[in-house]
Each structure stands twice: as C-alpha cells, then as structure tokens.
Amino acid sequence: MIRPLPALLAVALVATASPAAAYWEYGHQTIAQIAEANVRPKTRVAIRALLAHSDLLDTPECKASTMSDASVWADCVKPLKDADGKSRFGYAYSWHYQNVSICRPFDLTAPCKDGNCVSAQITRDVALLKNKRAPMKDRVEALAFLIHFVGDLHQPLHAGDKDDKGGNDAKADYGLYGPARLNLHSIWDGYLAERAISSPPPLVRRYPASVRTALGAGSVTDWSRESWQISHDAAYGSVLSDPCVPTPARLKLDDATIAKLVPVARLEVERGGLRLAKLLDEALG
Incomplete structure (x- = not known):
C-alpha cells in the first residue's frame, strides 16, 4: 500500500501543478543539503558568505539565507509583484524547465531559444558565480x-515533454489516490519524490569520492539528455507500452509501478545533489 501524504499537502501539490511547477520543496531542499554536505570546505564558506547578502534580493517574503531556503527561493518569488502590479520575476518563468519532445531526437535548440530554459540558465549562473567582479546582488541571485x-533539471518531467506541458495535462492516479486534477507531473514532483527521499538509507550524507566522481560526471547537456531519456523511459514508459502513443484520458500508476520508479527518482535526487556540488566547487571552490 502506498503511504499517503498529509491531506493538506496533497491538495497543495495538485493545486500548484504547472509547466514550471516546483519540484516539490522536499526534493529541492534534499538536493541542496546533499550538495552542501559534499562541496569542498572552501566552497561551503564561499556559499555562506554570498547567502549572508541575500537581503540584496529584496524578497523578504522569500528567504535565501541558507542553501535549503535558497533551493526554493526561485519558486517562492514567482507570484511577487512590483508597485505597479507587474510580475517581478515573470522573465524567469521559462527558466525552470525545457520542453524537449520525447518522441523526436534530443535537441535543445528550440526549447532553449535565447537561453530561456533550465540548462542554459544553469550554465549562465555558473559563469556569473565565477565572475567575482559581477555585482554582489547578481551573484547572490545566480x-x-x-x-x-539543478533540482529542476533532475525532475525528468522538467526535461522531457509529450506536448502535454511536461505531464501536467496527463491526468493520472497514484496508487488508490486519484482526484480529478492529479497529473503525472505532480506525482513526480511530490508523491514519488517524497517516497523516494524518505526511503532508507538517508540521502543526505557525505558520499565517497568514487561515487561523487561517478554520479557527477558529464556536462549540463549530458545531464539534460539523461533526464530527457528518463522522462521517455520511466515517466511515460512506465505507464504506456509505447511512450509516444496517444495518452489515454487517465494514466494509472499502480503499486508495482511505483515501487519500480522509487529507485529511479531516488537516483535523480542523488545525482542532482552531487552535480550541484560539482558545479559549486567549479564556480566557488
């Protein structure tokens, strides 16, 4: 039997799903905590020094003074408006995902036009962090x-798409739980991530150097392709005999399917944390 989430949390997860929906806070915070535990000491000092200036972001509603807080800051600021009622961070909406079709060869050209996708922004942020002459506010924001x-990129439905807004338009049941608005994206964002992260052993720990090297290998483009492939093979492939056939009115993730997907989701969280540590070491260490 699948362990349910608290009722209020379940409602929140379903209600907030969108093409750029949060890789639920638990996922983002766990990835940040894994990274913090695995960066070099010098990098950790540099991170804390930058986040000590998080007040420069001028978002008192959305804290970013720790890595855990910063991991969800980009979602927290989405609804913020300026004095004229205009979105302060609307320009960043498309930076949380890249809708790469799982039914065509992998190609970031169109989804990342003008740098408006998650992988392009990761590269941009690393470059900003490396530039010690950049304004402090810009580096803190980066x-x-x-x-x-990095957390978003390792949620496969932020990297692969089937003309359904990354699974947001694919209604689905999670075990016996199947409210009308529940969809494939929100399941991977929340329910599946929660079960994967809470399964033993704990994910937040210092990993051996060999594991850090193995899971941290590759480039941002490599990681994009990998997450896109997981979207095809696991996110869609686990519930459809052919991921590219028309999606039925409602998908069903039964207990056996969920059990098979837990280690997939769990590995993505580990990869995300160790790859974030690698990028932070490159930029700040």
Whole structure:
C-alpha cells in the first residue's frame, strides 16, 4: 500500500501543478543539503558568505539565507509583484524547465531559444558565480537560481515533454489516490519524490569520492539528455507500452509501478545533489 501524504499537502501539490511547477520543496531542499554536505570546505564558506547578502534580493517574503531556503527561493518569488502590479520575476518563468519532445531526437535548440530554459540558465549562473567582479546582488541571485535549477533539471518531467506541458495535462492516479486534477507531473514532483527521499538509507550524507566522481560526471547537456531519456523511459514508459502513443484520458500508476520508479527518482535526487556540488566547487571552490 502506498503511504499517503498529509491531506493538506496533497491538495497543495495538485493545486500548484504547472509547466514550471516546483519540484516539490522536499526534493529541492534534499538536493541542496546533499550538495552542501559534499562541496569542498572552501566552497561551503564561499556559499555562506554570498547567502549572508541575500537581503540584496529584496524578497523578504522569500528567504535565501541558507542553501535549503535558497533551493526554493526561485519558486517562492514567482507570484511577487512590483508597485505597479507587474510580475517581478515573470522573465524567469521559462527558466525552470525545457520542453524537449520525447518522441523526436534530443535537441535543445528550440526549447532553449535565447537561453530561456533550465540548462542554459544553469550554465549562465555558473559563469556569473565565477565572475567575482559581477555585482554582489547578481551573484547572490545566480546562486539561488543555480541551487534551484539543478533540482529542476533532475525532475525528468522538467526535461522531457509529450506536448502535454511536461505531464501536467496527463491526468493520472497514484496508487488508490486519484482526484480529478492529479497529473503525472505532480506525482513526480511530490508523491514519488517524497517516497523516494524518505526511503532508507538517508540521502543526505557525505558520499565517497568514487561515487561523487561517478554520479557527477558529464556536462549540463549530458545531464539534460539523461533526464530527457528518463522522462521517455520511466515517466511515460512506465505507464504506456509505447511512450509516444496517444495518452489515454487517465494514466494509472499502480503499486508495482511505483515501487519500480522509487529507485529511479531516488537516483535523480542523488545525482542532482552531487552535480550541484560539482558545479559549486567549479564556480566557488
């Protein structure tokens, strides 16, 4: 039997799903905590020094003074408006995902036009962090965005798409739980991530150097392709005999399917944390 989440949390997860929906806070915070535990000591000092200036972001409603807080800052600021009622961070909406079709060859060209996708922004944020001449506010913002976006990239439905807004339009049941608005994206964002992260052993720990090297290998483009492939093979492939056939009115993730997906989701969280640590070491260590 699948362990349910608290009722209020379940409602929140379903209600907030969107193409750029949060890789639920638990996922982002766990990835940030894994990274913090695995960066070099010098990098950890530099991160804390930058986040000590998080007040420069002028978002008192959305804290970013720790890595855990910063990991969800990019989602927290989405609804903020300026004095004229205009969105302060609307320009960053498309930076949380990249809708790469799982039914065509992998190609970031169109989804990342003008740098408006998650992988392009990760690269941009690393470059900003490396530039010690950049304004402090810009570097703090880049750090908060980077911590969040690496998490987004490792939620496969932020990297692969079937003309359904990354699974948001694919209604689905999670075990016996199947409210009308529940969809495939929100399941991967929340329910599946929660079960994967809470399964033993704890994910937040110092990993051996060999594991850090193995899971941290590759480039941002490599990681994009990998997450896109997982979207095809696991996110869609686990519930459809052919991921590219028309999606039925409602998908069903039964207990056996969920059990098979837990280690997939769990590995993505580990990869996200160790790859974030790698990028932070490169930029700040």
